[in-house]
Amino acid sequence: MKPRRSSLPGFRLTLTFTLVYLAAIVLVPLTTLPVKSFQTGWAALWEIVTDPRVIASYRLTIGASFVAACVNGVFGGIIAWVLVRYRFPGRRVIDAIIDLPFALPTAVAGITLTSLYAPNGWFGQFLAPYGIQGAFSPLGITIALVFIGLPFVVRTLQPVISDLDVELEEVATSLGANRWQVIFRVILPYLYPAWLIGFGMAFARAIGEYGSVVFIAGNMPMKTEVASLLIITKLTQYDYVGAAAIAFVLLALSFVLLLVLNGLQGWSARRLGY
């Protein structure tokens, strides 16, 4: 751990503080999950996480998160393209508001979306005549997850679109490609690593989301109970072992996603020649 080539002071002090703080706040608390799960034993752990109610919650969480990330992939892609490439009045304000889901506390987003999509709400009243239930259904959960995931896709794509070299498009055009060929052969292949990363980040965020989902979900076991919610339910029933087991699987899933995303980022950086 010796600095190789630096005449600057403060290495020991700052690194020690960093490691101690990281260990105290993040690493030691996080190790309680695998430790608790080991103490419980694999057989018992397996029994908890294969309970039909738990399986249903994982399926719902992953399914709704995936659909929401897809919606964000499509619309976030269009929004990023429009914001970078086109000029229209109010563009700057729209650009600033993209980050609203990051800045707005999730509980506030949760109660707002629930009221909007309730059967008598601003949006819900138009869905109700068609027999579509907005709030208190998997659709409502997906809507909340679209809300919180949107900035990830837009913010990941924006810089890549603005770095896109117009000369590349000019060359393709002068060689006789029409606009659609340019889009599908030149632009999209260049954008899609960033697109995947944005999609992955939105998906990962949605998997663990709680605040914006808890109000709109309705929380019916087997039907509209997401995993993070089931953890809270177990906790309120003092079932600490159950809560820890479900959380352990959720955490493992987040780690896998984090690793995949890190790999993607390295691949994308190499592809773009950084």
Added chain:
Amino acid sequence: MASHHSASTIAKPGLTEPAIVRVALTTIALLFLVAFLVVPLVYIFVEAFRNGWSAYTDAIRDPGARAAISLTLIVAALSVPANALFGVAAAWAITRFDFRGKRVLTTLIDLPFAVSPVVAGLIFVQLFGRQGWFGPWLFEHDLKVIFAVPGIVLATIFVSFPFVARELIAVMEASGREEEEAASLLGASGWQMFLRVTLPNVKWAFISGVILCTARAMGEFGAVSVVSGRIRGETTTLPIHVEILYNEYAFQASFAVASLLAILAVVTLVLQTIVEQRHQRALAAANRAPTEAQA
């Protein structure tokens, strides 16, 4: 000129989509953003003022709301400086020195972003709760962490952990260490160098990180709701207070308190935009200086 390409090339046929496609895409984007972002934001204030101004102020002046406001401020006042100090130390160690395990360390700093807020709360319950690792010891000494303010502060520190460090690491990595090494060579002390050379360079990134960290610290719900215990007037932060009111069907009051958090979010967005512009301007000025000197 890279930043102007879109404006200058839009007119050229073949380098942009046909006008009708452009209009269609812009309309789709705007409709989506209005439905998903603008309407919800407006709706918060419509509901908050549904029963008039006095009902709004009543909800905010209510003792429970006041206690929630002060607890939220206390939690932010404790967790933001702690994470800011950590951010500076981590960024200094990571960007100014070479050591083994640096990449792993950088990834570990981002870890809290990958953890579900509920899991973030749960791990502190497992450490400090009644049946937790330190639970019996805390109980013997009559100390309370879970369902008390210390637990809320710890959970908040966890979820807002990476913001400052991330911003600083990115900027300090890009700026390189030559300027500090020169200052050090010229005999500047550690603090002089940090205050006169490093800080001016990373000022905007630091401020940006602190703004994001503060917004998250004041708005965190999932992690805090696990460790809070919802003791009214004692362990209820603003988001928890919003939840309690909503679950009691006091919708107008709930949205009134929520509007405070919405205002906080809007202020955050405005400050972020200003900081971003300042930062860009500072960068442009810094890039211009050497070329002018050469000329």
